[in-house]
Amino acid sequence: MNWRYILPIYFIYILLSIIVKLIGEQNFPGNVLLYHAINSSQVTLLNPIMVFLSEYGREYVWIPVTAALFIAGGKYRRASIILASAFVLAIIFGELSKYAVAQPRPFLVLSTYHLLVPKPHDFSYPSGHALIVGVGAITLLLTVPYYISLPLTAEAILVSYSRVYVGVHWPLDVLAGWILAAAISLTAIKLEWLEMKIYDRVKNLATHDRNEANMKEMKKEKRNQS
Numbered sequence: 001m002n003w004r005y006i007l008p009i010y011f012i013y014i015l016l017s018i019i020v021k022l023i024g025e026q027n028f029p030g031n032v033l034l035y036h037a038i039n040s041s042q043v044t045l046l047n048p049i050m051v052f053l054s055e056y057g058r059e060y061v062w063i064p065v066t067a068a069l070f071i072a073g074g075k076y077r078r079a080s081i082i083l084a085s086a087f088v089l090a091i092i093f094g095e096l097s098k099y100a101v102a103q104p105r106p107f108l109v110l111s112t113y114h115l116l117v118p119k120p121h122d123f124s125y126p127s128g129h130a131l132i133v134g135v136g137a138i139t140l141l142l143t144v145p146y147y148i149s150l151p152l153t154a155e156a157i158l159v160s161y162s163r164v165y166v167g168v169h170w171p172l173d174v175l176a177g178w179i180l181a182a183a184i185s186l187t188a189i190k191l192e193w194l195e196m197k198i199y200d201r202v203k204n205l206a207t208h209d210r211n212e213a214n215m216k217e218m219k220k221e222k223r224n225q226s
Contacts, residue, residue: 006190009183016176020125021101025170026109034171035106038164039114050162051116057159058129062087062136065152069144078196079143083136085195086188090135093180098123106170115167126176127169130160134181135188142189 025031042050066087069080103125107113133156140149160178163169188195 006183006186013179013183017097017101020103025103025172028172031170031172035164039167042114047116050165053159054117054162054166057155058132061155081195081199082143082188082192083139086135086139086184087132089184089188090131093184094126094128094131097126101125105168107167113167117166117168120168124169125173126180127163127173129163130174130177131181133159134178135185138182138185139188
């Protein structure tokens with residue numbers, strides 16, 4: 001993966017963020033209209049599913065997925081290490097963006113909304129849920145077979161959609177989250193050599209410490225026997 005393909009995605013995200021900072025999300029063309037279209041389309045039978053996806057579709061899916069890939073070993077462990085690295089970058093960049101752009105949630109701006117979950121107290125842009133699941137989906141699309149990545153991508157899209165559906169995010173938050181997710185995922189794949197180097201060093205240190213502990217235990221047993 002070449003930086004000339006990655007850096008323009010960061011540029012698009014930064015440019016979009018500057019525009020949002022200057023005019024506000026409520027003034028971004030189509031943002032309010034699309035929010036109402038999605039948020040007002042709630043269906044009683046679907047609401048519990050969308051609430052579950054919105055509240056738990058991030059941690060309850062992507063942490064176990066990362067752990068399972070690591071345990072599986074081989075190319076799946078490689079994917080899990082890239083994934084974990086991308087998540088760390090996403091958390092850092094996402095939080096910096098939230099405070100830099102500082103956009104209020106839609107329920108703080110609009111007079112009409114349908115809220116299905118408790119009101120979050122942090123800033124709105126970008127959607128942290130969309131960012132994390134977007135990172136997960138894009139990274140796996142590029143590192144593991146389709147029969148693993150496609151179902152998880154579908155889950156990531158549903159989680160992202162649910163954040164607008166339940167009323168806590170603007171559609172632009174979700175779009176921005178996925179744009180930043182694409183840049184971060186490609187960055188993590190580009191830096192795979194560094195991530196694997198760090199992993200190997202940590203693994204060697206852990207093995208060395210475990211071997212030393214075993215040697216001490218063996219010496220202690222010999223002294224006790226004598």
